[in-house]
Amino acid sequence: MTDTLTERWEAVCPQQRVEPERGVAALVDGTQVAIFRTYDDQLFAIENRDPIAGANVMSRGIVGSRGEAPTVASPLHKEVYDLRTGECLDVAGVAVRTFAVRVRDGMVEVSAT
Amino acid sequence: MKSLVVVGNGMVGQRFVEALRSRDTAGEWRVTVLAEEGRAAYDRVRLSAFFDGVSAEELSLHTEDSGVDLRLGEPVMRVDRQRRVAVTGGGEYPYDALVFATGSYPFVPPVDGTDLPGVFVYRTLDDLEAIREHAKGRRTGAVIGGGLLGLEAANALRLLGLSTHVVEFAPRLMPVQVDEAGGAMLRRYVEELDVKVHTGTGTTAIRPRTDGQAVHGLTLSDGSWVQADIVVVAAGIRPRDDVARAAGLDTGERGGILVDTACRTADERIWAIGECAAVEGRCYGLVAPGYAMAEVVADRLLGGQATFPGADMSTKLKLLGVDVASFGDAHGATEGCLDVTFTDPATRVYAKLVLSDDAKTLLGGVLVGDASAYPTLRASVGGPLPGPPLALLAPESDGAGTRSGIAALPGGAQVCSCNAVTKDQIVGAIHEGCADVPAIKACTRAGTSCGSCVPMLKQLLAVSGVQLSKALCEHFEHSRQELFEIVRVRGIRTFSQLVTEHGRGRGCDICKPAVASILASLGNGYVLDGEQATLQDTNDHFLANIQRDGTYSVVPRIPGGEITPEKLIVIGEVARDFGLYTKITGGQRIDLFGARVEQLPRIWRRLVDAGFESGHAYGKALRTVKSCVGSTWCRYGVQDSVGLAVALELRYRGLRAPHKIKSAVSGCARECAEARSKDFGIIATDSGWNLYVGGNGGFRPRHADLFASDLSTDDLVRYVDRFLMFYIRTADRLQRTAAWIEAMDGGLDHLRAVIVDDSLGLCADLDAAIARHVESYEDEWRATVDDPERVRRFTSFVNAPDTPDPSITFAVERGQPVPALGERRPVVLGLPTMGVSQ
Ligand SMILES: Cc1cc2nc3c(=O)[nH]c(=O)nc-3n(C[C@H](O)[C@H](O)[C@H](O)COP(=O)(O)OP(=O)(O)OC[C@H]3O[C@@H](n4cnc5c(N)ncnc54)[C@H](O)[C@@H]3O)c2cc1C
């Protein structure tokens, strides 16, 4: 983890704007980020760009699980990604960037470093 | 280019031309087909279906091919081998190669009276039409011949309402296929249908009425008299070798154009295939060997080396509703062979296995009354018995018995004899990823002709390592159908409850949309409320179709393809104002592309205000009911096809299903709306509507099958209601209606029984479910744009709702916006592999 002191967090939206098992897109420092909330209220953030199709759509994928992993499926061609690591579980060697995300004072914050 | 002349356009001739044309990619051959009959090839095997109301068009095997010069009603009279021309009444046709596919003619025994009016043979559609015509107003009929054809003819006379007699010279019915005891069992079935059977007696004469104008009856060799107003002669067939013989070609001992295993005559330019050919002296009176010959000659003409491997004469038939099968050495002609027989008078099943003298090898057998073990047994001929004999023969043996049977089959055993596909080839296809029967069919052709091996394909799937698990995905062990029942019966209303109580994990992109569709089909209201929203695929979530660049397309409903100029103008204005690419779809509507998520509510506000509704192009739901202009304008139209299409589209709009549903209505038999390529298609007739089901375009195009004819509008709607609801309840996820019907035990007949005769007692339920749908329908887009809370979901960025996705940019092509993707990479789809089965 990055040193909390030098980390810059950007508040994105109120927590309830991210519905359980669904995602939203946000612009963080010019980068498109997809933020998801799982059924047990954990938050995850990954890059919104589908690395295979090249379109910014990941936030609109279906959230679920594969084995233990919380996942999201690309809405374009349904490749499934592990929300914790960004790793694509269907195509070896493909991954999306992940971002740290947390809730402070009811606001969802994404690490902008 | 070389010239190929094909003599005869029957089943085999047609298959041959198709096989050659599909492989002759270099265009080596120019093909001329000279046909005696006035209509193009049709399915002679199913000829009798004509009396069940199947029309001549539906029996047609004809495929449009501009590369083939098909000359109907122009029989070949002579072949001049010196000058290499085929001579017809219309001219001379030079050839480099000539293929005889002239089939057989019915054998008519030399007795008096066969030329009387009212005496017919049973070979062509013309024969059947004449029989039907003559039978009007008559009461009695007789068939000469108690074999396969004779029994089919007897059933036809029965269906025409005649009291029917069958006269067979041999001591039993179907003497070629079944043995004594099997014949006796068959006779009991047949007599129960009020058909009088006379065996062991010949016909000595056909007698006219006293006025000499028509047939009156038969005198039999035992002296008895059978009265008949109509007589059908079905006493066997003879190969049509007359033209070949006159050209100086050799014929077999018992007739047939003599050819070698390449199907070539002594003249290297002349070939013979199908029933007219005597391959090394032997003729084959079934279609499957003929198809194999067709493939051989197609291959040879393109330089291949294929040979005809011989064919077994195993048959499985349903005659007068009775299953009859015989295979291998059915009569126990092998020296020292042993019989195992099984007779059950209670279930009226007779079965016999013929085994080698050491009782280890299966040689052949006969089944009457229940032929479910036929596929396994036939494929085991020549090998070890696939299980204990009684377990194999006892009815309902497709439980444990045949299952162990299929596993014990040798790999080289032919599972599909029509298309010569072995067990090894099918198992290979399964290992390469074919996971269901339609996939195996597409990849190996097994099961695509007579269909009798389909149960075996299912068993092979079941026993192959690729367990045919019905589990939807890792979260549910149930099939979609089972989940549907669970949700329905237990009244479950949320995915969370379902997955907690009946599944595991948190779901995925497979089970969530499937459950969403089930909940929607069961009338759980607006699809984006509460938890339901999280189940939806992005298309359903944003009520639009996602495109490659992450934008969406918008399709307003245009019922029946009918639209006023005012509404057209609105669509044009919306497209212009939002900079959308517009395209007319195949479903007679207009698709607007390039809308960003945050634009969708504004676009729809305008459309809804102008009276448009969601077209559900994004949903697994009814899409369009396409129509031709019908009797309102068209000079050929016989019914108002547009009116019906609009009514149907409005009735079923928004109905969620396992897959998309398409439909069309044509105003007359010319079928301009292409209704037969739809899940349910309707074609107007003079007195009502014909309903077709199970068609689709796409990857594996398929014509819909006739479900019922001449329906009133009320009956039509009732049947469609039930068809759709039954499909929604019982189909697998993403299974189109065609595959659903194909996979159904009993197929179309079963479906008809469920929908028309209410054989499962479900109809009241299905009717009520549709009624609920019709009542509770609301336009999803209106419900969305009228509710600010719902509209809020349509944002580009939660923290910058007014900023459009900066990565979406457009270029201009032919005056319209198109995605300007940095790297436009083609999308790779999993294509089915075509196996070559020879
Ligand atoms: C009622 C019925 C039921 C049957 N059921 C079964 C079944 O269940 N299973 C099965 O395997 N088989 C069945 N058969 C047999 C099957 O139909 C034939 O094996 C198959 O049609 C043979 O195809 P073919 O092309 O060789 O001959 P055909 O289909 O008879 O075609 C030959 C064509 O050549 C034409 N012709 C003949 N001479 C000339 C000429 N000189 N010039 C131009 N054209 C000419 C004929 O008019 C005919 O159209 C059935 C047959 C009938 C009649």
Ligand code: SF4
């Ligand atoms: S199907 Fe018939 S009614 Fe409809 S447009 Fe064609 S010809 Fe006219």
